[in-house]
Amino acid sequence: DAKTTQPPSMDCAEGRAANLPCNHSTISGNEYVYWYRQIHSQGPQYIIHGLKNNETNEMASLIITEDRKSSTLILPHATLRDTAVYYCIVRAGGSYIPTFGRGTSLIVHP
Amino acid sequence: EADIYQTPRYLVIGTGKKITLECSQTMGHDKMYWYQQDPGMELHLIHYSYGVNSTEKGDLSSESTVSRIRTEHFPLTLESARPSHTSQYLCASSEKGSGKLFFGSGTQLSVL
Numbered sequence: 566d567a568k569t570t571q572p573p574s575m576d577c578a579e580g581r582a583a584n585l586p587c588n589h590s591t592i593s594g595n596e597y598v599y600w601y602r603q604i605h606s607q608g609p610q611y612i613i614h615g616l617k618n619n620e621t622n623e624m625a626s627l628i629i630t631e632d633r634k635s636s637t638l639i640l641p642h643a644t645l646r647d648t649a650v651y652y653c654i655v656r657a658g659g660s661y662i663p664t665f666g667r668g669t670s671l672i673v674h675p
Numbered sequence: 676e677a678d679i680y681q682t683p684r685y686l687v688i689g690t691g692k693k694i695t696l697e698c699s700q701t702m703g704h705d706k707m708y709w710y711q712q713d714p715g716m717e718l719h720l721i722h723y724s725y726g727v728n729s730t731e732k733g734d735l736s737s738e739s740t741v742s743r744i745r746t747e748h749f750p751l752t753l754e755s756a757r758p759s760h761t762s763q764y765l766c767a768s769s770e771k772g773s774g775k776l777f778f779g780s781g782t783q784l785s786v787l
Contacts, residue, residue, distance in 0.1 A: 599774050608765050608778025609718070656774040663708070663767075663776055664734070665718040 569653045574670045583640040585669050587653030590634040597656055598629060600638045601665075602649040609652060609665070612638065643673045678702055681766050681779035688756055689787055696751045696782045698766030705771040707749040711735060712763045712781075724749060725771075756786040 570588040577583040589598065597616050601609040613620055613627045615636075620627045626639040640647050652668040679700040688694055700707065705726045710718040710733075720733030724743040738760070739753050749768075753760055763783050767776045 597774055601776070606763070606781070606783070608767070608781050609776070610778070611775050614774065654774070662720060662723060662733070663769075663774065664720065665710070667717050 569655055569666060571651075571653055571666065571669045573667060574672070576672045576674060577640075577643045579645055579673055579675050580642055583643040583647065583671060583673065585638040585640075585651050585653075585671065586635065587638070588635045589653070589655045592633050592655050598627065598633075598636045599654045599656060600625070600627065601652045601654065602647075603652070603668070604646075604649045612651075643671075645673050645675065647671065648673045679766065679768055679777050679779045681764075681782050683782060684780060685783045685785075687785045687787065690755075690757055692756050694753050694756055694784070696764050696766075696784070698749045698751070698779055699747050700749075700768040700777070701747060702768065702770075702777065703746060704768035704777070705746070706769045707743065708767045708769075708776070709733070709739075709741060709749070709751050710765040710767065711737065712765060714763075718765065722751065756784075758786045760784060761786050 599614040600612040603609040612624050615627045629636045650668040650670050652665050682697045707724045709722040711721050712718045719735035721735050721737040722741040724730050730741050739751050741751050763781050765781045766779045769776045
């Protein structure tokens with residue numbers, strides 16, 4: 566599976582958009598990009614995933630560049646409850662074993 | 676909404692005791708996983724299973740063992756707990772062929 570690179574920390578003002586980047590320059594054509602978040606001391610929670618098209622759901626939007634080497638998770642109106650560690654994971658199907666890195670610690674401040 | 680449960684939520688136990696951390700899911704998922712996570716650190720995969728009677732060790736060496744006798748149940752056992760086993764243990768499951776994981780709330784284990 567392709568490796569991902571994320572900034573260790575970011576901060577954002579409440580009500581503003583939070584844009585979390587992820588680099589996955591070695592991604593293969595059949596690998597999806599998944600995003601999870603982990604609020605302090607809880608299990609990670611799935612947010613969104615995509616292959617090549619941009620995706621949106623009730624939690625966030627996922628923008629994948631045309632060459633698929635990077636992506637951005639967008640929380641359009643961040644709230645204090647969005648303070649968490651966000652993980653970007655690239656995976657293929659079959660016998661994929663999910664591997665989580667350090668992620669990005671997002672702090673939303675008032 | 677995910678239906679995956681871990682018990683106990685918190686466990687404080689003395690050195691040398693045998694413990695079993697429970698994990699159950701009601702979604703009929705084939706794949707199940709155990710991760711270990713220290714505060715502020717990344718998740719490390721310690722065990723996984725592709726289905727009944729299938730168990731594999733993960734990337735991080737662990738003295739724990741697991742079993743998968745039923746699809747919905749994936750308990751983790753430590754025969755003799757030590758202070759170095761103090762950590763948070765997270766259980767997860769996923770459908771076959773899917774990368775979408777559902778996590779339990781975790782068990783915070785403290786070994787004195």
